[in-house]
Amino acid sequence: MSYVVIGNSVASVGAIExxxxxxxxxxxxxxxxxxxSVYSRPLISEYLSGKVxxxxxxxxxxxxxxRNRVTTKFNVKAVSINSRTKRVRLKNEExxxxxxxxIATGGIPFVPPIEGRDKDGxxxxxxxxxxxxxxxxxxxxxxxxxxxxxxxxxxVTESLRQRGVPVTVVELSNRVxxxxxxxxxxxxxxxxxxxxxxxxxxxxxxxxITGKEKVxxxxxxxxxxIKCDAVVIAIGVIPNTSLAKDAGIRVNRGIITDSxxxxxxxxxxxxxxxxxxxxxxxKGNRVFPIWPNAYIQGKIAGYNMAGVKREFTGGIAMNSIxxxxxxxxxxxxxxxxxxxxxxxxxxxxSTYKKNGYT
Amino acid sequence: MMKRVYAKEEVxxxxxxxxxxxxxxxxxxRDIIRAYKYEQPKPEPRVTVEEKEHISFALQCRHCDEPxxxxxxxxxxxxxxESGRVIHREEKCIGCWTCVLVCPYGAPRRDxxxxxxxxxxxxxxxGREIPxxxxxxxxxxxxxxxx
Ligand SMILES: Cc1cc2nc3c(=O)[nH]c(=O)nc-3n(C[C@H](O)[C@H](O)[C@H](O)COP(=O)(O)OP(=O)(O)OC[C@H]3O[C@@H](n4cnc5c(N)ncnc54)[C@H](O)[C@@H]3O)c2cc1C
Numbered sequence: 001m002s003y004v005v006i007g008n009s010v011a012s013v014g015a016i017e018x019x020x021x022x023x024x025x026x027x028x029x030x031x032x033x034x035x036x037s038v039y040s041r042p043l044i045s046e047y048l049s050g051k052v053x054x055x056x057x058x059x060x061x062x063x064x065x066x067r068n069r070v071t072t073k074f075n076v077k078a079v080s081i082n083s084r085t086k087r088v089r090l091k092n093e094e095x096x097x098x099x100x101x102x103i104a105t106g107g108i109p110f111v112p113p114i115e116g117r118d119k120d121g122x123x124x125x126x127x128x129x130x131x132x133x134x135x136x137x138x139x140x141x142x143x144x145x146x147x148x149x150x151x152x153x154x155x156v157t158e159s160l161r162q163r164g165v166p167v168t169v170v171e172l173s174n175r176v177x178x179x180x181x182x183x184x185x186x187x188x189x190x191x192x193x194x195x196x197x198x199x200x201x202x203x204x205x206x207x208x209i210t211g212k213e214k215v216x217x218x219x220x221x222x223x224x225x226i227k228c229d230a231v232v233i234a235i236g237v238i239p240n241t242s243l244a245k246d247a248g249i250r251v252n253r254g255i256i257t258d259s260x261x262x263x264x265x266x267x268x269x270x271x272x273x274x275x276x277x278x279x280x281x282x283k284g285n286r287v288f289p290i291w292p293n294a295y296i297q298g299k300i301a302g303y304n305m306a307g308v309k310r311e312f313t314g315g316i317a318m319n320s321i322x323x324x325x326x327x328x329x330x331x332x333x334x335x336x337x338x339x340x341x342x343x344x345x346x347x348x349x350s351t352y353k354k355n356g357y358t
Numbered sequence: 359m360m361k362r363v364y365a366k367e368e369v370x371x372x373x374x375x376x377x378x379x380x381x382x383x384x385x386x387x388r389d390i391i392r393a394y395k396y397e398q399p400k401p402e403p404r405v406t407v408e409e410k411e412h413i414s415f416a417l418q419c420r421h422c423d424e425p426x427x428x429x430x431x432x433x434x435x436x437x438x439x440e441s442g443r444v445i446h447r448e449e450k451c452i453g454c455w456t457c458v459l460v461c462p463y464g465a466p467r468r469d470x471x472x473x474x475x476x477x478x479x480x481x482x483x484x485g486r487e488i489p490x491x492x493x494x495x496x497x498x499x500x501x502x503x504x505x
Binding site: 040056292296299318329331 | 430452455
């Protein structure tokens with residue numbers, strides 16, 4: 001019997017590398033509905049802009065699966081988990097029995113029920129294939145609207161801008177990156193974006209995507225209309241929990257795990273963006289949809305699956321990213337107003353630093 | 359077990375020659391005058407002398423057993439090799455500075471002229487047995503040993 005991993009991204013790699021530190025023998029099977037060897041998801045924007053080529057997208061060397069004796073099942077979806085018979089069923093009817101199972105199915109883009117969201121020219125942006133689809137048509141866009149000014153929305157905006165596409169970003173909250181940046185930091189990033197000729201509209205969202213089959217424009221919540229031939233919906237990513245839910249695994253927003261990354265079902269673990277794991281700063285559980293967290297959770301799951309007890313000490317939100325030439329580093333609760341916090345701030349010409357202490 | 363560089367702060371005088379020799383060692387010409395006066399981009403040291411009042415010591419990558427930089431690196435540029443060294447493959451680095459954010463020692467440095475991170479490789483890339491900072495320290499304030 002094998003260790004079976006559903007999903008082939010960073011959480012999966014964290015698990016494989018941990019398992020192979022302590023168990024060199026037991027077979028590992030990785031299932032992915034994408035056709036690729038593990039790639040760096042955050043780099044899909046650099047791929048779209050042309051800064052990196054497809055060969056640079058590889059997150060691990062080409063001998064990764066062979067060296068770790070991993071059997072890969074790519075381009076096929078896992079459709080159900082039977083926790084009684086300990087089997088995973090694939091779309092092609094194949095069934096794989098597991099000794100321990102890891103669900104690392106990541107996140108899926110959240111697409112709200114906006115009218116017209118099925119039209120030709122509406123994109124989401126979380127997979128290499130999404131970037132390929134956009135790249136194939138990028139020359140033909142006269143104007144593009146990005147819905148959402150979070151990390152993914154701004155990264156795709158930057159790449160499209162670098163390819164010469166005129167872009168308008170529409171964000172419902174009153175500033176960009178509102179989940180991690182305060183108002184002052186939001187202003188700095190916004191002006192960096194606007195300096196590149198991108199229009200940023202805050203406090204509004206898209207109510208309707210117009211056009212017959214193809215996108216011809218959007219209508220905003222204040223009634224204004226913007227002409228465009230493509231829309232990227234980048235409002236957020238939500239845990240991809242359907243497989244787990246159907247198998248009776250306990251799910252809140254994400255799959256709930258204990259500190260060993262185990263779910264409520266024996267022999268079944270979860271890690272990465274699909275998971276609502278322990279939070280370092282509060283007593284509860286939280287989804288941390290970031291790369292380092294997915295690796296570390298995967299690693300902890302891997303050790304425990306292989307019988308070595310390790311505990312996840314809890315996730316912390318953190319991110320480092322360069323947006324329109326401005327490096328932005330955030331960690332912890334970077335955007336809370338709490339009078340019990342002692343806050344030190346320093347603004348100079350081109351830098352803004354803020355630290356909060358309890 | 360692997361050898362690492364350890365500082366003896368009681369004999370470090372903060373002269374920063376380790377930084378100079380590290381930068382030269384990792385420069386194109388490996389010549390102190392050429393490296394410092396003519397090379398573009400200017401070579402960056404991978405070691406930093408931390409200094410406050412009369413205390414100083416040189417700090418470089420600790421080559422951790424479970425390196426956070428490797429776990430956090432979004433491109434796979436950071437890796438731990440068979441010998442235990444933490445190696446940074448510059449050709450895979452896009453300068454996102456995630457390793458700078460997560461390293462508890464502040465070891466990865468930003469090379470702004472190239473938009474990439476640089477960090478200590480224990481002089482593996484230059485073929486030295488004993489790292490340049492250790493060998494060139496005039497006070498023997500750095501040692502290379504297993505602990
Ligand atoms: C554009 C973009 C930029 C980002 N930038 C950053 C950044 O700078 N820093 C950062 O920390 N994070 C960033 N992130 C977030 C980061 O990519 C995620 O946190 C990380 O990829 C989560 O990894 P994961 O292993 O949990 O799952 P994912 O990477 O989401 O992978 C899950 C995989 O499982 C597959 N799968 C799902 N269901 C099934 C099924 N039923 N059968 C088979 N396969 C299935 C999916 O197709 C996918 O390949 C970015 C994300 C995006 C989209």
